[in-house]
Amino acid sequence: xxxxxxxxxxxxxxxxxxxxxxxxxxxxxxxxxxxxxxxxxxxxxxxxxxxxxxxxxxxxxxxxxxxxxxxxxxxxxxxxxxxxxxxxxxxxxxxxxxxxx
Numbered sequence: 582x583x584x585x586x587x588x589x590x591x592x593x594x595x596x597x598x599x600x601x602x603x604x605x606x607x608x609x610x611x612x613x614x615x616x617x618x619x620x621x622x623x624x625x626x627x628x629x630x631x632x633x634x635x636x637x638x639x640x641x642x643x644x645x646x647x648x649x650x651x652x653x654x655x656x657x658x659x660x661x662x663x664x665x666x667x668x669x670x671x672x673x674x675x676x677x678x679x680x681x682x
Contacts, residue, residue, distance in 0.1 A: 583633040583651055586673050589619045590661045600630060 595601040596609030606612045613623045621627055629635055637650045645653075655673055662672045 583654060584673060585633075586658075586662075586671065587620060588662060588665075588667055588671070589614060590665050590667070591658065592621065594661060604628070604630075 592611040592614040594609060595605040595611055601611070604611045604613070611621070613621050613627065615622045621631070629639065633651070633654050637647055641650050655675055658673045659675055
């Protein structure tokens, strides 16, 4: 399971990817991002694109192990948090994937 820190950076960075264009409210932020609490307003019914674990099962399981996929997503998340100035203590924890499984 992806260890999301609920920082909202991915929800506020949609302009960086054409994949999320239909969710962009025009300023790079997701239509469903709640500015008041920093969470998704449709979390339980969010699109497949927003569900890392389900995306793995649906599209990446034949290409890589789940640990490789989660690790790649964690690294991207960590880099985005660092670029946005999220303090170290609040950033996603980078996991050690010795076995790669």
